[in-house]
Amino acid sequence: MKEQPFALAAIRGSYRHFSEKEKKIADYVLNDPKNIIHLTINQISDELGLAESTIFRFCQRIGFKGFQAFKISLAAEVVAPLKDIHEKIEEGDSVERVTEKVFRSNIKTLEDTLQIADAEAMEQAVDAVMDARRIEFFGNGGSAVIAMDGCHKFIRLGLQVSINLDAHMQLMAASQLQQGDVAIVISHSGSTNDVLDVLRILKEKGVTIVCVTNFGKSPLSKDADIALYTSSEETDFRSEALSSRIAQLSLIDALYTNLMIARGEEGKKALQSMREAMSQKRL
Numbered sequence: 547m548k549e550q551p552f553a554l555a556a557i558r559g560s561y562r563h564f565s566e567k568e569k570k571i572a573d574y575v576l577n578d579p580k581n582i583i584h585l586t587i588n589q590i591s592d593e594l595g596l597a598e599s600t601i602f603r604f605c606q607r608i609g610f611k612g613f614q615a616f617k618i619s620l621a622a623e624v625v626a627p628l629k630d631i632h633e634k635i636e637e638g639d640s641v642e643r644v645t646e647k648v649f650r651s652n653i654k655t656l657e658d659t660l661q662i663a664d665a666e667a668m669e670q671a672v673d674a675v676m677d678a679r680r681i682e683f684f685g686n687g688g689s690a691v692i693a694m695d696g697c698h699k700f701i702r703l704g705l706q707v708s709i710n711l712d713a714h715m716q717l718m719a720a721s722q723l724q725q726g727d728v729a730i731v732i733s734h735s736g737s738t739n740d741v742l743d744v745l746r747i748l749k750e751k752g753v754t755i756v757c758v759t760n761f762g763k764s765p766l767s768k769d770a771d772i773a774l775y776t777s778s779e780e781t782d783f784r785s786e787a788l789s790s791r792i793a794q795l796s797l798i799d800a801l802y803t804n805l806m807i808a809r810g811e812e813g814k815k816a817l818q819s820m821r822e823a824m825s826q827k828r829l
Contacts, residue, residue: 552619552622552623552658552661552662553575553579553608553616553619553620553623554575554579555658555661555662555761555777556608556609556610556662556777557572557575557576557608558576558658558777559658559662559760559761559776559777559778560607560608560761560763563763563764567596567600567604568604568607570594570596571590571594571600571601571604572604574590574593574594575620579620579623579624580624582617582620583620583621583624587601587602587613601613609662634647635647635648651789652789652792655776655777655778655789655790655792655793656792656793656796658777658778659775659776659778659793659796659797661777662761662777663775664773664774664775667772667773667774668774668801668804670771670772671756671772671774671801672801672804672805672808674728674754674756674771674772675700675705675728675730675756675805676805676808676809677726678705678726678727678728678754679706679724679726679727680706680707680708680723680726680728681700681705681706681707681708681727681728681730682707682708682709682719682720682723682727682729682730683696683697683700683707683708683709683729683730684709684720684729684730684731684732684741684744685709685732685733686713686733686738686740686741687738688734688791689732689733689734689794690711692758692791692795692798693709693730693732694709695795695798696709696730696732696801697709699798699799699802700802700805701820702802702806702816702817702820703802703805703806703809703813703816703817704809704812704813704815704816704819705805713740713743716744717744717747720744720747720748720751720753721747723748723751723753724751724752724753725751725752725753726754727753727754728753728755728756729748729753729754729755729756730756730757730758731744731745731748731755731756731757731758731766731770732757732758732759732794733759733766734759734760734776734794735759735760735764736757736759736760736764736765736767737764737765737766741765741766742765742766745765745766745769749769754772755769755770755771755772756770756771756773756774757770757772757773757774758774758776758794758797759773759774759775759776760775760776760777760790761776761777774797774801776790776793776794776797777790777793778790778793
């Protein structure tokens with residue numbers, strides 16, 4: 547059974563995709579989460595001037611069955627909370643302090659991403675890749691680095707995997723894929739033009755799409771067959787896309803490790819063959 551996400555992490559991860567009414571609810575919760583657990587949905591409705599159904603749908607949108615399930619999760623977080631390690635970087639901070647805050651921000655991104663991790667989606671991704679005729683990685687900008695890392699890892703599995711970094715070449719590569727192939731698309735926002743252009747072609751070709759993207763609704767997460775989500779917060783000096791990279795890498799690592807286990811002896815033989823080939827490069 548899929549575990550529900552932590553309430554505050556779910557809200558922060560989805561915030562940029564919320565409507566104005568949803569942001570009003572989100573702000574109300576984030577500003578005083580301890581107060582929310584003592585209120586009824588009717589009281590919050592009166593306080594915000596919103597319909598109870600709007601609040602109920604908000605809870606469902608971020609992964610809960612309803613308002614009560616949302617309150618239970620929220621209570622677990624605020625009654626015995628983890629230490630808040632996501633501190634805002636200030637201009638007057640020392641080099642040592644900035645370095646510490648960056649590390650702690652990355653740690654929190656990993657913790658928040660783990661909280662919303664979907665084991666079922668990971669299992670589906672493993673099964674899809676295991677059955678694939680061919681795997682193609684897609685990513686642009688900062689996500690291209692993650693896609694390259696993924697391709698580098700998957701070659702060790704002995705799978706037919708490739709990547710193109712040029713946007714035009716990506717469209718050409720997508721046009722050559724077919725049903726039975728898997729495209730792993732990495733995009734923090736899930737809504738850039740280059741991603742949507744590739745996405746359209748992949749859908750037309752019937753390719754199975756696995757996406758790695760930030761938690762929340764986006765064109766990519768909506769059209770992907772399987773979605774693996776990250777959760778990260780934006781600060782004055784670091785964008786969400788920057789802090790999410792370590793979470794994206796970790797999701798790819800988790801997928802790779804699960805695939806290596808699933809492939810058993812085939813995976814071990816492929817890895818050994820790669821190591822023998824690379825040994826020629828060592829002195």
